[in-house]
Structure formats: structure tokens, C-alpha cells
Amino acid sequence: MLSKKIVKYIQSLSHKKFRDEEGVFIAEGPKVVSEFLSAEIIECKIICAEKEWLFENEILLKNINLENVFEMDEHWLKSISLLKTPNKVAAVFTKKPPVENQNLHDRISLMLDDLQDPGNMGTIIRIADWFGVENIICSEHSVDCYNPKVVQSTMGSLLRVNLIYTNLKLFMKKNKHIPFYAASLSGVSVFKLPKITQGIFLIGNESKGLSEEILKSASQKITIPKAGHAESLNAAVATGIILSQVVFHS
Amino acid sequence: MLSKKIVKYIQSLSHKKFRDEEGVFIAEGPKVVSEFLSAEIIECKIICAEKEWLFENEILLKNINLENVFEMDEHWLKSISLLKTPNKVAAVFTKKPPVENQNLHDRISLMLDDLQDPGNMGTIIRIADWFGVENIICSEHSVDCYNPKVVQSTMGSLLRVNLIYTNLKLFMKKNKHIPFYAASLSGVSVFKLPKITQGIFLIGNESKGLSEEILKSASQKITIPKAGHAESLNAAVATGIILSQVVFHS
Structure with missing residues (x-):
């Protein structure tokens, strides 16, 4: 019983x-x-x-x-x-106690705009943990990081990375002094970016990408150049490629 | 009826x-x-x-x-x-007619050692198509590229990328003149590789990595450096990071 x-x-x-x-x-x-x-x-x-x-x-x-x-x-x-x-x-x-006043200065952070797939969320949390990214800011409609599938795929990384669910537009307004880089199908090649030591990288929804509103508020659009024909890259893969470039920029 | x-x-x-x-x-x-x-x-x-x-x-x-x-x-x-x-x-x-005598010269190819997850296989086919990689050589126990979940996630990329299922050890023996780069948790940083215009990049099984036998036959071990604490990167994400570096090496 x-x-x-x-x-x-x-x-x-x-x-x-x-x-x-x-x-x-x-x-x-x-x-x-x-x-x-x-x-x-x-x-x-x-x-x-x-x-x-x-x-x-x-x-x-x-x-x-x-x-x-x-x-x-x-x-x-x-x-x-x-x-x-x-x-x-x-x-x-x-759950982990929420992190108040997360420090976004002098470091690289991520921002997710309505990411929906638990597998992608789990993979992105692991990527962040691999590249030493401490903070992921998520829109309120992004998949919950405590979704059982996310928990299962992130393992310890879930404890080491802070996830903050908030209104992205307000968050961007409040943090105007930090540059926001929007991952998109056009923009500056990630291979041609100067060395970045402070910034937030925006990743969009799996099918719709970043919303117009968020794109407009970003400081710069960046892109992963294409040498073949696929329509798009998976959101987690794009995150991995961008972070690898930014974190290990030589 | x-x-x-x-x-x-x-x-x-x-x-x-x-x-x-x-x-x-x-x-x-x-x-x-x-x-x-x-x-x-x-x-x-x-x-x-x-x-x-x-x-x-x-x-x-x-x-x-x-x-x-x-x-x-x-x-x-x-x-x-x-x-x-x-x-x-x-x-x-x-199914697509099999490609006889695929050309592996003067180009970058992929090799998958017992990749099991259909989602990862689909994502890797899309990554290959994005970066213009034509050939993926798969071990005989890798997940079938015609698995419905793979088909669903690759879309048109499945038609543009050749998948060859074969015995990897024999394949490596037959193609000794081509360098094989094994993705691993140790080895030369992908960010420090010289420009590579011909080579096959080996990606291992999701939990076991590359088999000992395959690792031994590889020309060089390569790795994605870590700045944080995660145990590993997802196989598809690692493939994306490696190909982005190799294809767009400046």
C-alpha cells in the first residue's frame, strides 16, 4: 500500500x-x-x-x-x-537553489529561445559544462531542465551549470552592456570573430530559430558557414561548434 | 481489406x-x-x-x-x-543504389564505429551534408541509416551523403594510404591540427568510444580540449566540432 x-x-x-x-x-x-x-x-x-x-x-x-x-x-x-x-x-x-545575481561579466554565457527538445537541452547543458560555461539563460517556454529526459542525459552537468528561466526581452534590456551574439543562418562567420571574453550567445528554437524580437535586440548576428547542402544544423551541434570556436579562439 | x-x-x-x-x-x-x-x-x-x-x-x-x-x-x-x-x-x-568505389581521395570523410543512437546517426548525416562530406563509412553494427527515426531526422541529407556499411578493420587495411584520425579523450587538439585536405575522421560508440582495435590502426588520435568538467561530449556534437575545424581551417 x-x-x-x-x-x-x-x-x-x-x-x-x-x-x-x-x-x-x-x-x-x-x-x-x-x-x-x-x-x-x-x-x-x-x-x-x-x-x-x-x-x-x-x-x-x-x-x-x-x-x-x-x-x-x-x-x-x-x-x-x-x-x-x-x-x-x-x-x-x-531542485538546486536558484542562483541570485549570476555573474555574466568577463565570461561567455548561453541564451536559449524556446528550445523544445529535451535531448537538445540535455546535450547543450553537457556542452556548456564541457566548455566551462556557467550560465544558461532560457526563455520561459523552453523545456524544463528538470524534465526527466534532460536529467537523464545531463547527469552531473546539471549540477554544475546554472539555468535561469526568464523573460528574454526584459533580460536583454537589463543587460545592455553585455554583447548578445545571435546564431542565425546569416551574419558574421564564427571563424572570423575577434577574440570574445564577454558575451551571451543566443540559440533559437529547433524549427523556428530565434524570434524576430530577440534577433532585433541582438548586438550581432553570427553564423556557421556551410560547405554542403543541408538546410540547417541541429541546435545542440550549432551550440557546440560556436562555443568551441569562442572558447578556444587562438 | x-x-x-x-x-x-x-x-x-x-x-x-x-x-x-x-x-x-x-x-x-x-x-x-x-x-x-x-x-x-x-x-x-x-x-x-x-x-x-x-x-x-x-x-x-x-x-x-x-x-x-x-x-x-x-x-x-x-x-x-x-x-x-x-x-x-x-x-x-x-533504397539508394550503393555507391561502388567511393572516392576518398583529396577529401574529408567520416567513419562511425558502432554508433547506436538513431538520433545521433541522423544528426551526423545532416552535419556531413552541411560541411560537404560525401562519404560516411559505418561498422556493420552501426544503426541502419534507413531506420525510420534516422530517415525522419535527416530528410534530404540522406540522399546527398553516401553511407557504406563494412568491416572497419578490413577497410582501414585496404586504405592504408589515407590518414585516419581517431576522435578520443586524449591526443592532439583539433585546434592545433595542420590543414588536412585528405583524411577519414573516426567517431566511436556513444558509451564505449572507439574499439581498441580501431584506435590502434588509426594514424593519429585527436581530441576536443575541455575547459570545464563534463565527462564527455555527445558523439554528434563532437563530429560537428571536428568537421567545422577541419573544413574551415584557416
Whole structure:
């Protein structure tokens, strides 16, 4: 009976509305859960795991109230899992505390305008973490970074990168002193940019690109030159190419 | 009744075995199907579409035997669709004729060692098409480029890029005169490579990377330097960054 209640609660967390109300998110699988359990900035609220996993990971559970640890068999884990093959453990964590007054000076940041695909969001968070980009500013309608698919694909990077959901137009107005570079199908080649040590790089929605309003407020349009015929590059790939150029500009 | 038979046949094409036996693949949605119908190197065998789509696209159907055109309502289309929201039209096309003796001289090519994720494969085909890379050599266990998810995400790029499935070790032996650059977590920085006008860039499996055997046969290991903490970059993103550097090396 207890299991049923927990299962229902965890299932509800696949919806952003409930994640926001509760201030928590779900992570699955030994690798992700272990990494999050070792992190100090989030707190584990619930663990559901197979007996074997609990036995082998006792040391990770030392700070967790045993009331919140549930042994579950594969069948039950399957019913809460959002993965194709449920994977030994699922856990509920508190979200990271929001970063107030993130520092955007003397560094490179990213801005996402209505990015929709969880896979792309996860990949972009990993790219940011790879290139040492600390802040990603997202429009309010961008996919939630605590979406289970995003969590699953970013792993530890989610804890190291700050995601700030806000009204982009107002944000750009308030931060006029920082240059905004809009990734677009035309503009200055990323290979011809001067060395940039401070700036925010704007990436648009997967099918619509950047909105007119945002494009107009940008300081400069930049582009990845094309040598072939494809119509466009995937948003995450474009982000990777742009950051690699900017961060390792020689 | 006829519809049922067609539906069963098309459903079978979600399996590589049947696609190989029949030498065909399935494409869905107005954009992809229109692009493929205009291509000369593949032949349309079956079209299933809503009445409205057939009416609006009569001109695209001028070379197709009407016996192979089936009007279907949303319900039937849904039963053959592999997309979340079936999209007006689905069609069966013959695969591209294989390219014999692809030219690997004086150009940049890609080689994929057991790439598994259809999304990554689709993205890499688009990247190749963007950067004018004509040939992708894939290990025999790499995901099929006619997998419906790959087809859906590559669109026209699938027709412009040659995919060759073969034994990579033998292929490398036969092409010893061409330099092979292995993308890896260590090696020469891609930003420090000399100008390369001929070479094959090796990308590994999503979780295991390149196999030991392949790594050993490569001419040089190359890497994308890291400025942050992520464990790895997504395979498609790494491909994009490497090709952007090599193709637009200044």
C-alpha cells in the first residue's frame, strides 16, 4: 500500500506542474543517482531501489532518513520509471537553489529561445559544462531542465551549470552592456570573430530559430558557414561548434 | 481489406530485416515525402495519404502508378506511423543504389564505429551534408541509416551523403594510404591540427568510444580540449566540432 502511494507521487513528477509545486525532480539509474547523492547542493527526499543496489550502496545512504528509503522489486520500479529499461534505482531530489545575481561579466554565457527538445537541452547543458560555461539563460517556454529526459542525459552537468528561466526581452534590456551574439543562418562567420571574453550567445528554437524580437535586440548576428547542402544544423551541434570556436579562439 | 495488407507490410518495414529483404524504407510527413518524391535516385513504391494531401500534391504523383497510391484516413495512417503524431502522408521508397568505389581521395570523410543512437546517426548525416562530406563509412553494427527515426531526422541529407556499411578493420587495411584520425579523450587538439585536405575522421560508440582495435590502426588520435568538467561530449556534437575545424581551417 505504501509503495502504491510512493509510486503515484513519483509518477506525478513527470509533470512540470508537480515538480514546481514540490520543488523536486526525479533521477534514475545507478550512475546518475550516485552522482546526485554525492552532491552537496541538492537533497535526496526519496530513494526506491532494488535490494541489491541498497546493499551495495549503503555508504551513499548514510545521510538519508531510512523512512525515505524504499526497497522495490523490478515490477514496482518499472511502474515509476520513465526509461525503457528501468535501472535498479530511482530517487527524488530537491531542485538546486536558484542562483541570485549570476555573474555574466568577463565570461561567455548561453541564451536559449524556446528550445523544445529535451535531448537538445540535455546535450547543450553537457556542452556548456564541457566548455566551462556557467550560465544558461532560457526563455520561459523552453523545456524544463528538470524534465526527466534532460536529467537523464545531463547527469552531473546539471549540477554544475546554472539555468535561469526568464523573460528574454526584459533580460536583454537589463543587460545592455553585455554583447548578445545571435546564431542565425546569416551574419558574421564564427571563424572570423575577434577574440570574445564577454558575451551571451543566443540559440533559437529547433524549427523556428530565434524570434524576430530577440534577433532585433541582438548586438550581432553570427553564423556557421556551410560547405554542403543541408538546410540547417541541429541546435545542440550549432551550440557546440560556436562555443568551441569562442572558447578556444587562438 | 486492401488497406490492412498495406498497413501490415509498412509496419514490417520498421524492422531492418524486412527493409533489407525488400530493399525499401519508409518516410513520413509532407516535408520528407515531398523531398524524396522529387529526388531522382530513389523510386516511390507506395504512398498512403489523406485525401487532402493527395489532392494538393497531384503534381508530385505524376510518375507513380495509381495502383500504388492509397487514400487513408487519420486512423489508418496512425496505425502505420512511427511518429507520435502521424502526419498526412507516409511512403515507401527504394533504397539508394550503393555507391561502388567511393572516392576518398583529396577529401574529408567520416567513419562511425558502432554508433547506436538513431538520433545521433541522423544528426551526423545532416552535419556531413552541411560541411560537404560525401562519404560516411559505418561498422556493420552501426544503426541502419534507413531506420525510420534516422530517415525522419535527416530528410534530404540522406540522399546527398553516401553511407557504406563494412568491416572497419578490413577497410582501414585496404586504405592504408589515407590518414585516419581517431576522435578520443586524449591526443592532439583539433585546434592545433595542420590543414588536412585528405583524411577519414573516426567517431566511436556513444558509451564505449572507439574499439581498441580501431584506435590502434588509426594514424593519429585527436581530441576536443575541455575547459570545464563534463565527462564527455555527445558523439554528434563532437563530429560537428571536428568537421567545422577541419573544413574551415584557416
